[in-house]
Amino acid sequence: MxxxxxxxxxxxxxxxxxxxxxxxxxxxxxxxxxxxxxxxxxxxxxxxxxxxxxxxxxxxxxxxxxxxxxxxxxxxxxxxxxxxxxxxxxxxxxxxxxxxxxxxxxxxxxxxxxxxxxxxxxxxxxxxxxxxxxxxxxxxxxxxxxxxxxxxxxxxxxxxxxxxxxxxxxxxxxxNSDIVGVEIGGAVKNIIALASGICDGIGYGDNTKAALMTRGMSEIMRIGIKLGGKPETFFGLTGMGDLIVTCTSMHSRNRKAGILIGRGMSCDEACKKIGMVVEGVKACHTFYELKNSLGVSMPITNSLYKVLFENAISKKEVSELMRRDKKYEYYF
CATH class of the missing domain: 3.40.50.720 (NAD(P)-binding Rossmann-like Domain)
Structure with missing residues (x-):
């Protein structure tokens, strides 16, 4: 027993x-x-x-x-x-x-x-x-x-x-009674962590990571609220907290896999090298399809999908993100 x-x-x-x-x-x-x-x-x-x-x-x-x-x-x-x-x-x-x-x-x-x-x-x-x-x-x-x-x-x-x-x-x-927000935050942050690792692998700096994490939080909130989560949950431990730790730590297998992809490995090669499940890969595929069906804007997820599954060049996708039409900064 x-x-x-x-x-x-x-x-x-x-x-x-x-x-x-x-x-x-x-x-x-x-x-x-x-x-x-x-x-x-x-x-x-x-x-x-x-x-x-x-x-x-x-x-x-x-x-x-x-x-x-x-x-x-x-x-x-x-x-x-x-x-x-x-x-x-x-x-x-x-x-x-x-x-x-x-x-x-x-x-x-x-x-x-x-x-x-x-x-x-x-x-x-x-x-x-x-x-x-x-x-x-x-x-x-x-x-x-x-x-x-x-x-x-x-x-x-x-x-x-x-x-x-x-x-x-x-x-x-x-x-926290918001079970939807807690679960969505924990799932989508893996996508942003993988993208963060790619930027590290390319050789970008702190400015890039700050931009990625901040705009990544906007994506987490947009899809999370659409699915029924509460906005305040995403500023808590399973939103912002989890996002910080997985985007910045070398304990993060999502970030480590991203670094390898940013340095030129394919998604499959990077995951094999890590030797453990890289949840951000499956999450990217899932939320790419989900955002399309729900009509939610997730440009980082969209670009990462192209890199992981369509052999797009990481640097080119970052350039495409930076050259998008000008927008007003907002979360909701």
């Missing part, structure tokens, strides 16, 4: 598992990769995803997903956005109605254009769903670097329960 089960032994899930274990919770991490399981159980480490962190003894790893999820009060889905539905199908038969599902992925389902909480609720309709999001690199969380995040749900009493579980002296958890 465990208090919290993490589905997926990636970097952020492992970091949160370490944090909760230090707080005294019994943790199980499920993963399909036997090397990760053996690493956790025998060496007390996750050398593939979080090589510099020691995993406490009250974290156990399991390859049996039914056994891992059967008794835990909290089930944390720590897998990439594209794997959420498949994982929910896998655990559906072993869950009880009072088990709370927490998702820490940031993205949208590419085919359906649905938010991840909507995908989870379709598959696990009897279980409460809570979203945890915000500016939180795994490498820093595992080392108790002060971090703040947000939790949200369609029923906030479950978000408040998760807030109590995850809150520590170095990991501060806020609540």
């Amino acid at each position: 465990s208090d919290v089960t993490f589905i997926g032994g990636g970097s952020f899930g492992t970091a949160l598992a370490i944090m909760l274990a230090k707080k005294g919770y019994d943790i199980v991490i499920w993963d399909r990769n036997k090397d990760i399981l053996d690493d956790i159980n025998t060496l007390r480490s996750n050398t593939r995803y979080l090589p510099n962190s020691i995993i406490p003894c009250n974290v156990k790893a399991s390859g049996d997903i039914e056994k891992a999820t059967k008794e835990s009060k909290y089930i944390v889905l720590a897998v990439p956005s594209f794997a959420i539905r498949d994982v929910c199908k896998k655990i559906k038969g072993s869950l009880k109605e009072d088990q709370i599902i927490v998702t820490i992925a940031k993205g949208m389902e590419e085919e359906s254009k649905k938010r991840l909480s909507e995908v989870i609720k379709e598959e696990l309709y009897k279980n409460p769903v809570v979203v945890l999001s915000g500016p939180s690199h795994a490498e820093e969380v595992a080392n108790d670097i002060p971090t703040t995040v947000v939790v949200t749900s369609t029923d906030m009493k479950y978000a408040e329960q998760v807030q109590d579980v995850f809150m520590t002296n170095s990991f501060r958890v806020y609540t």
Whole structure:
């Protein structure tokens, strides 16, 4: 038995598992990769995803997903956005109605254009769903670097329960009832972070990054408000906060992939080099189609789509953005 089960032994899930274990919770991490399981159980480490962190003894790893999820009060889905539905199908038969599902992925389902909480609720309709999001690199969380995040749900009493579980002296958890805004902000910022990395790879400077982040926030707000999010959410942790950290940090795999693309690699080559899921790539494809169907202006997303999927030249796309018709600066 465990208090919290993490589905997926990636970097952020492992970091949160370490944090909760230090707080005294019994943790199980499920993963399909036997090397990760053996690493956790025998060496007390996750050398593939979080090589510099020691995993406490009250974290156990399991390859049996039914056994891992059967008794835990909290089930944390720590897998990439594209794997959420498949994982929910896998655990559906072993869950009880009072088990709370927490998702820490940031993205949208590419085919359906649905938010991840909507995908989870379709598959696990009897279980409460809570979203945890915000500016939180795994490498820093595992080392108790002060971090703040947000939790949200369609029923906030479950978000408040998760807030109590995850809150520590170095990991501060806020609540926000705007589940649409929280999820959209966390998904679209990956697009801007990827574009930010491309600008770094080209060799542009601070002026360019400031312009990109500011105008990127306008895109986040336009699509987010159109989909039902509240404007104030995008100035908070899962909007501006997440945008800052992913556009500026070398922990950000989206920024790192962008740097490689800016230096001349193709999208596929860059993602292969990173070795982990680069959520901004799928997010760009999803929101490119979504903005077109909704009639929302997202010029940065549009240019990034051309670079990633149509072999456009990065410098040329930046030039095209700069030469657009003059406009009045506004957010709404």
